[in-house]
Amino acid sequence: MLLLVAPAALVLVFFQVVPILMGANASFRDWALHDPKKTWVGLKHYAYVLSDANFLGLVLPNTFLLMVLSVSVSLVLGMALAHLLNRGFRGLRVVQTVLLLPLMVAPVIAAIMIRWLFNDQFGIISVVLQALGGDTPAWLAERWPSFFIIVGTDVWLWSPWFTLILLAGLKSLPREPFEAAAIDGAGAWRIFRYVTLPLLQPVMVVCVVIRSIDAFRTFDIVWTISGGGPARSTEVFSIYAYTEAFQYLNFGRGSAAGVIGALIILGVGMAFYRVLNRLLRVSR
Amino acid sequence: MKTAAPSAAHAARQGFFGALAPGGRRAFFALAVSAVCFVFAFPVLWLVLTSLRPASGVYYVHRGAEFTVENFGEVLRSGVVARAFVNSFAISTLATLLSLGVTVTSGYMLSRFKGPLADGWFGLIYLFRCVPYVSWVLPLYYVTQAWGVFDSYTGLLLPHIAVHICFFSWLMKGFFDGIDPSMEAAALVDGCTRWGAFVRIALPAATPGLAALAILSWLFTWNEFLFALILTSHNTPILTVVMAQFVHELGMEWHLMSATAVMALGPALIVTVFGQRYVLAGLRI
Numbered sequence: 001m002l003l004l005v006a007p008a009a010l011v012l013v014f015f016q017v018v019p020i021l022m023g024a025n026a027s028f029r030d031w032a033l034h035d036p037k038k039t040w041v042g043l044k045h046y047a048y049v050l051s052d053a054n055f056l057g058l059v060l061p062n063t064f065l066l067m068v069l070s071v072s073v074s075l076v077l078g079m080a081l082a083h084l085l086n087r088g089f090r091g092l093r094v095v096q097t098v099l100l101l102p103l104m105v106a107p108v109i110a111a112i113m114i115r116w117l118f119n120d121q122f123g124i125i126s127v128v129l130q131a132l133g134g135d136t137p138a139w140l141a142e143r144w145p146s147f148f149i150i151v152g153t154d155v156w157l158w159s160p161w162f163t164l165i166l167l168a169g170l171k172s173l174p175r176e177p178f179e180a181a182a183i184d185g186a187g188a189w190r191i192f193r194y195v196t197l198p199l200l201q202p203v204m205v206v207c208v209v210i211r212s213i214d215a216f217r218t219f220d221i222v223w224t225i226s227g228g229g230p231a232r233s234t235e236v237f238s239i240y241a242y243t244e245a246f247q248y249l250n251f252g253r254g255s256a257a258g259v260i261g262a263l264i265i266l267g268v269g270m271a272f273y274r275v276l277n278r279l280l281r282v283s284r
Numbered sequence: 285m286k287t288a289a290p291s292a293a294h295a296a297r298q299g300f301f302g303a304l305a306p307g308g309r310r311a312f313f314a315l316a317v318s319a320v321c322f323v324f325a326f327p328v329l330w331l332v333l334t335s336l337r338p339a340s341g342v343y344y345v346h347r348g349a350e351f352t353v354e355n356f357g358e359v360l361r362s363g364v365v366a367r368a369f370v371n372s373f374a375i376s377t378l379a380t381l382l383s384l385g386v387t388v389t390s391g392y393m394l395s396r397f398k399g400p401l402a403d404g405w406f407g408l409i410y411l412f413r414c415v416p417y418v419s420w421v422l423p424l425y426y427v428t429q430a431w432g433v434f435d436s437y438t439g440l441l442l443p444h445i446a447v448h449i450c451f452f453s454w455l456m457k458g459f460f461d462g463i464d465p466s467m468e469a470a471a472l473v474d475g476c477t478r479w480g481a482f483v484r485i486a487l488p489a490a491t492p493g494l495a496a497l498a499i500l501s502w503l504f505t506w507n508e509f510l511f512a513l514i515l516t517s518h519n520t521p522i523l524t525v526v527m528a529q530f531v532h533e534l535g536m537e538w539h540l541m542s543a544t545a546v547m548a549l550g551p552a553l554i555v556t557v558f559g560q561r562y563v564l565a566g567l568r569i
Contacts, residue, residue, distance in 0.1 A: 002401070003389075004389040004390065004392060004393035005389065005390045005393050005405055007385075007386045007389070007390075008386045008387060008389070008390040008449045008453065009405075011386060011442060011445050011446050011449060012408075012412065012446055012449055012450075014442070015424065015427075015442045015443045015445075015446040016412055016415075016420055016446045018427060019420040019421070019422075019423040019424040019427050020415065020419065020420045020423070022423040022426065022427060023419060023420060023422060023423035026423060026426075081320070084317065084320075089313075089317075095317060095321055098321045098324055098325050099320070099321065099324055101324060101325060101328060102324065103503075103556070104503060104549070104552040104553060104555075104556040105328065105507075105549065105552070106506070106507035106509070106524055106548060106549075106552070107507065107509065108507075108509050108524045108527055108528050109331075109524075109527065109545045109548060109549060110327070111531075112331075112527060112530075112531060112541060112542075112545055113327040113328070113330065113331045113545070114327065115531065116330070116331070116334065116538055116541075116542070117327060117330060119538075122344070122538075124330060156324070156327070160324075213413070213414055216416065217416035217417055217418060219417070219418065219509070219510045220509040220510065220524075220528075223509075223528065224528050224531055237416070237418075238416060238417070238418040238510070241418045241419070241422060242418055242422070242510075242514075245422050246514075251422070251426075254422055255422055255423060258416070258418055258419035258420075258422055258423075259419060261416050261418070261419060262414075262415050262416055262419040265414055265415075265416055266411075266414050266415070269414040273410075
């Protein structure tokens, strides 16, 4: 029995537990490429990160805003598309393939496409806007346009994932409650609100939990679309830790940021887990 | 808040639909579906179109009708892209085979054995799944350098397997939960060893699930960026990192960038098209 998990446990210990412990250790030390003495400095880096105006005023709000906006919009969109695909119409297979297309696109590729579409001189979106007589804002040179482009890209990438799982959920629901509601004369909206939603709730919550934890650590698309800019205004947690460690070459501070982020998301994850457990118990 | 907006939209739609003839309603539906499909497919289509334009026409993709495949040739001749392509392919394939090998036993253990050890292992996996990548990949940079595996296949493969262990053990447990253990019990009675029962009975029954996981694992590794960015350098270029460098270093050569991106999209597309059936069948737990 131990033998069965031994290989997995070994890889996990060497490539996840050891680095996490080492990161925790590094976060208490002055550790940089130009200063490899690794002097113990206690909580200095934590104090720095937790009092850094950038971290508190930009990075954390950006991270949570991205997480909340991306997850909620993808959930609503995914639900709508799952209902669409559940209807059955001619050309369903083609539509389904197109809607699931973003699942196979690497986030980096998606980010490159979006940068090209929104290029302020030659991007097709700017060209169309100009042809319509509007002016072309320098999208990626301002905070909120960049931020919403990032959110939009994340929604494009991940709503198919919601669609896929919610569609599987819809297809596995029992028929009887829907028939009963239809006999009682409920309209489409009431059936959705009082039959579909409660029945789908466990699936939705699992989706939201997994996706939120992943959205918190978004790195690829922000890095490629805006690089955290202009002037660090769209930085999210992962970019902050990476930048501190590899661009300012302050490994101790980057690790402290990493530990703080991990603690925050573990707290959020625990809260989600509790909600999940309660919901599953109620629905049983 | 979430309930108010759709209900208003619904009321409006009811009135709008009521005013339409059945034929018009169907046309409206088809139009809406096409619009949604267009929005979803447009970025990819535009990327493909850009990659086929000559360098002179790339800034005006919407004008002119010359097309060329020369961009792909130029990208491949530059060497680094071709090497990155081979590396990405090898890493994805190896990571898939190895993580499946490691997680299949771990998932089987989670499904068939009960007790504090199994519970502890499951809790550990959930916990590690939550830790943000950046929190353990930063120190991993130093760990791989200390062990001399930085910028090598080993140094990138093993962290990828570590990521897959958490999520895949979880999914794999689901597959084995769906297989009736009485078959294995019968095999044991007939004189099969525990290991033999696993290899001959449980493993073949879990093949559809394994196929689905193999596809997901391959796509995940192929598309992954942060690990490759931190754990590799010039010796082992990885496709996603090479592309991201294009954006920052030669930000204006959109035709070459698009050609590279389309090439990266190719294998993922092939894997998905041929594997879709297995994913849909395998993930129906």
